[in-house]
Amino acid sequence: MESNVVSHRVTHLIGNAALARFMAASTWARRQNEPGIADFTLGNPNDMPLPAFTEALQRWSVPRNARWFAYKNSEPDAQAVIAASLHERRGVAFEPADIALTNGAFAGLAVSFLTVTDPGDEVIFLSPPWFFYEPLIIAANCTPVRVTLPPPGFDLDPNAIAAAITPRTRAIIVNSPHNPSGRIYPPEALTELARVLTDASARHGRPIYLLSDEAYCRIVYDGRSFPSPTAFYPYSILIYTYGKTLLTPGQRLGYLALPPEMPLAAREQLRGATMLAQFITGHAFPNALLQHALGDLDKLSIDVGHLQRRRDRMVTALGGTGYEVNLPEGTFYLLVRSPLGDDFAFTELLAQRDVFVLPGSTAECPGYFRISLTASDEMIDRALPVFAAAIQEAAAAPVSS
Ligand code: PMP
Secondary structure: OOOOOOOHHHHOOOOOHHHHHHHHHOHHHHHOOOOOOEEOOOOOOOOOOOHHHHHHHHHHOOOOOOOOOOOOOOOHHHHHHHHHHHHHHHOOOOOHHHEEEEOHHHHHHHHHHHHHOOOOOEEEEEEOOOOOHHHHHHHOOOEEEEEEOOOOOOOOOHHHHHHHOOOOEEEEEEEOOOOOOOOOOOHHHHHHHHHHHHHHHHHHOOOOEEEEEOOOOOOEOOOOOOOOHHHOOOOEEEEEEHHHHOOOOOOOOEEEEOOOOOOHHHHHHHHHHHHHHHHHOOOOOOOHHHHHHHHHHOOOOOOHHHHHHHHHHHHHHHHHOOOOEOOOOEOOEEEEEOOOOOHHHHHHHHHOOOEEOEEHHHHOOOOEEEEEOOOOHHHHHHHHHHHHHHHHHHHHOOOOO
């Protein structure tokens, strides 16, 4: 291979060998675009988009003034929509000026790192994590520090987090509802976490920020409420994407928000710093059309009741054939124990029968596989007999030493 073609900075980001293997060398990598497969791997849509989503984009694509498609930062109308929506949903009075429009949670995270960390700072993330936490932390020239969420419950462990904190710790990423386990962290754990972070911040003389990745906060089941980590700790940054709620991840729309409990002097500094960080992160704002349409888009959601029925159907069917399945409280994923210790081998066994799931080892969850409930009902019809046959086949397989 030719050397000195790409930067070391980028090459040393590719640390997740299991993910790289799945993306480049699995049967899914070869066959993901074939018609007729049942694809449960990623949170991509497999049904047509919400008609109201398309209608909103059509309506707002008609310019109403000469500046309609001019450079947009965080548009005041969009900030006001989000502040009103958060107030209605959570009863918290976020200030519009404390809301920054971002092109999804990817940008919200990248911009937050740039805004609050310095090179050499440590950032804690919880494992199993979303794939991009570690590369994003490294890209910000920070040191990722992993704290394990113990299976099968994947509960938040404030003591383990306390033990991982050092004087260099600047931030922790908390993701609730949690991808891939579907856990929603309860108020007791969040209260305890806040105490740990408050004590450590006081001890070390600077705030540790809580980056609250709330990508799935509107996808919760069984009538649960979602306790936001940002309501428990003032030095929090709420990070949200509409990509899950609307199931339109290719339309890049999201925001970050500073809670009103954060001291005003800190918020005022962060407002300006965030905007600057967005400029130098490749103008990390949603495009003009999405910002104009936000008032309509914020009201929409995929049918969470339908997702819950899919969850229940899959959990019942898989459980009935002998799989161990975690019942998710939120998100659109199911985490299932792999009948073979080698989760990659089991996902390949399913792939031979046109059913594709994500090996848990790609998300630091070896011995599991992840199913996305964004597969269509018709894919589920086709896949259930395959799952049933595959667990039988795995049971009959010779046990490898
Ligand atoms: N955080 C989590 C936990 C996610 O699952 C995802 C998307 N899979 C993201 C952030 C990124 O969301 P987006 O692509 O909408 O920015």
